[in-house]
Amino acid sequence: MSGSQSSLGGGAPASGVTPPNSLLDGKALAQKVRDEVREDVARFVAKHGRPPGLDVILVGEDAASVVYTRNKEKASNEVGMRGRLHRLPAETSEAELLDRIAALNADETVDGILVQLPLPKHIREDLVIEAVSPAKDVDGFHPINAGRLATGKASLVPCTPTGCMRLIAETGRSLEGARAVVVGRSNIVGKPMAMLLLGANATVTMAHSRTKDLPAVCREADVLVVAVGRARMVKGDWIKEGAVVIDVGMNRDESGKLCGDVDTESARTRASFITPVPGGVGPMTIACLLQNTARAAWARVAGG
Numbered sequence: 001m002s003g004s005q006s007s008l009g010g011g012a013p014a015s016g017v018t019p020p021n022s023l024l025d026g027k028a029l030a031q032k033v034r035d036e037v038r039e040d041v042a043r044f045v046a047k048h049g050r051p052p053g054l055d056v057i058l059v060g061e062d063a064a065s066v067v068y069t070r071n072k073e074k075a076s077n078e079v080g081m082r083g084r085l086h087r088l089p090a091e092t093s094e095a096e097l098l099d100r101i102a103a104l105n106a107d108e109t110v111d112g113i114l115v116q117l118p119l120p121k122h123i124r125e126d127l128v129i130e131a132v133s134p135a136k137d138v139d140g141f142h143p144i145n146a147g148r149l150a151t152g153k154a155s156l157v158p159c160t161p162t163g164c165m166r167l168i169a170e171t172g173r174s175l176e177g178a179r180a181v182v183v184g185r186s187n188i189v190g191k192p193m194a195m196l197l198l199g200a201n202a203t204v205t206m207a208h209s210r211t212k213d214l215p216a217v218c219r220e221a222d223v224l225v226v227a228v229g230r231a232r233m234v235k236g237d238w239i240k241e242g243a244v245v246i247d248v249g250m251n252r253d254e255s256g257k258l259c260g261d262v263d264t265e266s267a268r269t270r271a272s273f274i275t276p277v278p279g280g281v282g283p284m285t286i287a288c289l290l291q292n293t294a295r296a297a298w299a300r301v302a303g304g
């Protein structure tokens with residue numbers, strides 16, 4: 001994509017280390033974010049005499065969720081936070097889970113609370129999300145935080161979209177007036193992603209399962225964000241030459257190999273930048289969770 005084709009003008013990437021037509025290194029960028037958070041946490045501890053507290057709740061034994069929540073607990077402690085993982089059995093009742101959340105809401109040493117999704121079918125996810133205090137909602141899923149984002153008063157923003165924006169910034173390309181297409185309209189990725197892109201003055205199209213001629217819509221995108229949960233659905237010929245492609249997918253293909261929603265090998269011949277799976281958006285999700293927790297901790301002590 002040349003500067004003349006779109007407002008996503010040419011130019012060196014922000015940090016100058018990611019040449020065009022390349023894989024965006026989410027692991028390296030996530031490490032940079034974690035280092036920033038570690039310094040911020042040290043300042044918090046020096047000023048307040050305690051570390052920010054992050055409490056992660058896992059209900060059941062979903063294999064991927066076990067990995068992600070362990071990584072969240074480990075990552076939070078590695079940057080100096082007090083990270084705690086609550087492992088509850090799959091039979092935990094909705095009332096028991098709500099009681100646990102209420103106790104953490106009331107605990108002054110807890111700054112961030114997250115309940116790992118998906119939950120077992122007998123538990124209503126919307127009820128659980130709304131039970132977390134908005135000030136401690138480091139996932140940014142609570143309707144109050146979603147509303148603040150939608151009305152330009154963002155407070156705590158979902159981790160994956162935040163990480164995607166940081167990855168896009170790493171390309172050095174401006175979003176001002178750029179055509180952005182978000183494929184997928186979930187509350188935890190698609191919708192907040194569209195809000196963040198809109199806030200950056202992109203012209204945003206939200207595509208989904210009912211969109212007609214999806215490949216044609218994707219080809220309009222200077223920035224394409226795909227978050228649908230379908231292995232390698234987006235092919236190389238759906239990509240506009242020079243587009244920035246952000247693959248949020250986390251799938252297993254027929255041979256059990258981790259892969260994204262985009263067919264990376266064919267897409268990267270056309271994309272100027274593309275995120276790999278694994279090693280792209282995933283690590284940024286965890287890093288931005290840490291950033292949200294530090295932000296929530298500072299906001300809570302400022303609020304008294």
Ligand SMILES: Nc1nc2c(c(=O)[nH]1)N[C@@H](CN(C=O)c1ccc(C(=O)N[C@@H](CCC(=O)O)C(=O)O)cc1)CN2
Nearest residue numbers: 068114115116117118139159278279280282283285286
């Ligand atoms: N309460 C929440 N639940 C879920 C969220 C969330 O943000 N909050 N997001 C996803 C899962 N997710 C975080 O929980 C997540 C997914 C993937 C990764 C990651 O680092 N992936 C690695 C590969 C890991 C592997 O080998 O399996 C990568 O992409 O490199 C981190 C977090 C749904 N639930």
